[in-house]
Every structure is written in C-alpha cells, then in structure tokens.
Amino acid sequence: MNFESYNPTKLIFGAGALSRLGEVASEYGKKALIVTGGGSVKRTGVFDRAVESLKSAGVAYAECAGVEPNPRISSVRRGVKAAREESCDMVIAIGGGSAMDASKVIAAGVLYDGDPWDLIGHGQANWVIPTQALPIITVPTMAATGSEMNEGAVISNEDSKIKSFVSATCLFPKVALADPELTVTLPKDQTAYGVCDIITHVTEGYFNGVDGTPIQDRFAEGVIINAIEWGRKAVADGNDLEARAQVQWASIVALNGWVQAGVHMLAPVHMIEHALSAHHDITHGAGLAIVNPAWMRFAAKVRPERFAQFAQRVFGLSPEGKDDMTLAMEGIDAFVEFLRSIGCPTRLSEVGIGDELFEQYAEDAKLVVHDGNGNLAGRPPLTKDDIVEILRSAL
Numbered sequence: 090m091n092f093e094s095y096n097p098t099k100l101i102f103g104a105g106a107l108s109r110l111g112e113v114a115s116e117y118g119k120k121a122l123i124v125t126g127g128g129s130v131k132r133t134g135v136f137d138r139a140v141e142s143l144k145s146a147g148v149a150y151a152e153c154a155g156v157e158p159n160p161r162i163s164s165v166r167r168g169v170k171a172a173r174e175e176s177c178d179m180v181i182a183i184g185g186g187s188a189m190d191a192s193k194v195i196a197a198g199v200l201y202d203g204d205p206w207d208l209i210g211h212g213q214a215n216w217v218i219p220t221q222a223l224p225i226i227t228v229p230t231m232a233a234t235g236s237e238m239n240e241g242a243v244i245s246n247e248d249s250k251i252k253s254f255v256s257a258t259c260l261f262p263k264v265a266l267a268d269p270e271l272t273v274t275l276p277k278d279q280t281a282y283g284v285c286d287i288i289t290h291v292t293e294g295y296f297n298g299v300d301g302t303p304i305q306d307r308f309a310e311g312v313i314i315n316a317i318e319w320g321r322k323a324v325a326d327g328n329d330l331e332a333r334a335q336v337q338w339a340s341i342v343a344l345n346g347w348v349q350a351g352v353h354m355l356a357p358v359h360m361i362e363h364a365l366s367a368h369h370d371i372t373h374g375a376g377l378a379i380v381n382p383a384w385m386r387f388a389a390k391v392r393p394e395r396f397a398q399f400a401q402r403v404f405g406l407s408p409e410g411k412d413d414m415t416l417a418m419e420g421i422d423a424f425v426e427f428l429r430s431i432g433c434p435t436r437l438s439e440v441g442i443g444d445e446l447f448e449q450y451a452e453d454a455k456l457v458v459h460d461g462n463g464n465l466a467g468r469p470p471l472t473k474d475d476i477v478e479i480l481r482s483a484l
C-alpha cells in the first residue's frame with residue numbers, strides 16, 4: 090500500500106547517555122517539568138543524576154512525581170497545573186511508559202485551554218487533535234512501550250473506566266535519551282512484561298496488517314526473534330548490560346513506525362487489554378501475555394497461513410506433513426511456552442480476573458477503535474461476541 094513515514098525524534102542511545110541530559114535540554118528551554126512514576130528513579134539515584142546534569146547546564150526544574158502505572162488523566166491535569174504555575178518551557182519524562190505517556194499529554198495540555206481529556210480519544214467524533222506541545226524529552230528507565238520515540242500516548246480516565254489513546258505529530262519527543270544502564274535495576278517480572286509488550290507491538294501489525302509486505306514481515310520477525318533471545322537473557326540476569334541494550338533497542342524499533350510502515354497496523358489485542366487494565370489495573374504487558382495468545386488462536390482460523398509463517402520463521406517449527414492450521418497452533422503453543430518461561434501469566438485466572446465483566450470489556454474495547462460496522466478493527470474484525478469468546482478461552 091502507499092504510505093508516508095515520519096519520525097523526527099532524535100535518538101541518543103547507549104550506556105551513559107543520561108549524562109547528556111542537561112546539554113540536550115538546554116537547547117529547548119530554561120526550566121523543565123520532570124515527570125516521574127512511583128519513585129524508583131529516586132531510589133536508584135537516576136533522578137539525582139538527571140538533576141545534576143540539568144543544573145550543570147543551567148536548566149532549572151519543577152516536578153510532577155507519582156504518575157501511576159496505567160497513567161490517569163488526573164495526573165495529567167496535575168502536571169499541566171504544575172507546568173503552568175512553575176512556568177516550565179519543556180517536559181522531561183524519566184521513567185517507564187506511564188511517565189512518558191503522561192508527559193506527552195501534559196506537554197500538549199499546557200498549550201490547550203480545555204480539559205486534557207479532550208485530547209485523548211483517537212478517531213472519536215469529539216476528539217480534539219493536539220496540534221502543539223511544549224518540547225518533550227524522554228528518558229526511559231524500562232524497555233517496553235517504545236513511547237520514547239513515537240507520537241502516541243495511552244491514558245486512563247478513572248471516572249469512566251475508559252483507557253484510550255492519542256497519536257499526534259506534535260507529541261513526538263524532540264529527543265529520546267535511551268540509556269540501557271537505567272534499566273538494569275528493573276525487576277524480573279517487569280522486565281518480562283516489557284518483553285511481551287515489545288513483541289505484541291510487532292505482532293499486531295504482523296497479523297492484522299495488509300498482505301504483500303515481505304520486507305516488513307522479515308523486519309517484524311527479526312524484532313520478535315531478538316526480543317525473545319535477548320529478553321530471555323535480560324530476565325535471567327538483570328545486570329547483563331548487553332541483553333538490556335538489545336531489549337531496549339528492540340522496544341524502540343518495535344513501535345517507532347519503521348516496522349509499521351506500509352502495513353496499516355491495527356491493534357485489537359491492545360484494545361482488549363486496555364479494557365481489562367482500565368478495570369483491574371493489571372500491568373499492560375501482563376495483560377497482553379494473556380490476551381495475545383487467546384486472540385491468536387481465534388484469528389488463526391481466518392488466516393492460518395500467516396500464523397503458520399510465524400511458527401516456521403520465528404520458532405523454527407517444521408511444516409513437514411502438517412497443514413497450516415496445525416503448524417499455526419504449534420507456533421502459538423511455542424509462543425505461550427516462551428511467555429511462561431520468562432514468568433508471564435497467560436490465563437485471566439492468574440491475575441484474578443473472572444468472567445463477570447466480559448460484556449463490558451468487549452463494549453469498551455470496541456468503543457475506542459471500531460470499523461464502519463461498529464466492530465473492533467483487525468483481521469478479522471471482532472464483534473462483541475467474538476471478544477467475549479476470546480476472553481472466555483483465556484479464563
């Protein structure tokens with residue numbers, strides 16, 4: 090298909106990159122709002138090192154700390170208020186996906202007169218597409234969302250229990266400062282969930298995209314194979330800097346637009362997971378580890394050859410004497426086995442979710458992204474009953 094590709098974010102990648110934060114930030118302003126999550130950046134000393142670097146470059150700062158996992162719109166509102174009161178002229182995210190996503194919407198919210206929730210809701214009728222934002226700098230402390238080098242942000246509304254997203258050109262960070270040394274303190278479970286998130290960013294396009302994308306197919310398979318190989322090592326030994334660096338790079342490549350170019354990516358697995366985590370506050374990557382294999386088994390029925398290709402190329406399974414569907418299912422089994430081997434849950438019961446709200450999740454998932462018939466967009470498009478069936482198979 091015809092496509093446009095655009096990514097203006099400058100990437101500074103490598104161990105020790107954090108020390109360049111001040112020099113980088115001084116190009117964009119004099120006072121930064123630093124957005125952080127639950128406090129690990131302070132415990133590990135990353136925050137102090139960042140502040141030191143800023144100070145030495147003459148950049149002052151204010152703080153918006155305590156952005157929760159599954160970042161809430163109330164935290165965004167708090168950040169907007171702080172940035173205005175402190176006259177900040179840029180936003181620096183130091184943390185995981187939640188700090189980075191919140192920082193993007195804060196940066197746009199400062200320059201928007203209404204409620205920042207207006208800016209969330211990609212594709213919805215009343216969506217206000219953000220067109221301007223303060224300069225954003227991202228300093229990821231985990232490898233997962235790829236938010237450091239893209240224009241997307243996922244935000245939850247705690248009142249309506251809707252988790253939705255925004256994607257807009259003005260939200261591209263000016264600079265992503267990716268220092269894999271900052272990820273070595275990440276615990277095993279979070280590391281594993283991050284690996285699952287990375288892989289799922291790629292599988293969404295790989296399984297839901299258009300036909301006839303041979304280069305993107307190989308690109309996607311390469312990212313998945315490396316995320317599996319190095320993800321395993323990063324989970325086994327958190328201090329393996331080489332593994333941390335490879336996983337960090339995989340997370341960036343998985344969702345900075347390169348793998349998705351010309352693919353027409355749809356993300357039904359993410360939409361279903363978002364509905365779950367909006368209600369239950371489970372970690373995004375853990376939710377994906379449960380939903381993705383269940384969705385794959387459902388979707389393989391309409392596109393078995395694609396899933397057979399996945400089995401053969403990613404897991405090296407032999408097609409000898411098997412039809413596509415058999416090979417497809419073996420590939421999905423191998424994927425589940427990998428997820429379990431790094432400690433991810435793969436059933437809803439493992440995270441304490443039952444079937445009570447299945448219909449609600451299905452409605453919520455369709456609400457955010459749907460096709461002309463009101464079905465959740467993907468290959469195949471999913472009706473409410475389809476989504477319930479997928480969730481039921483994951484109990």
Ligand SMILES: [Fe+2]
Pocket residue numbers: 234286289290359373
């Ligand atoms: Fe994700």
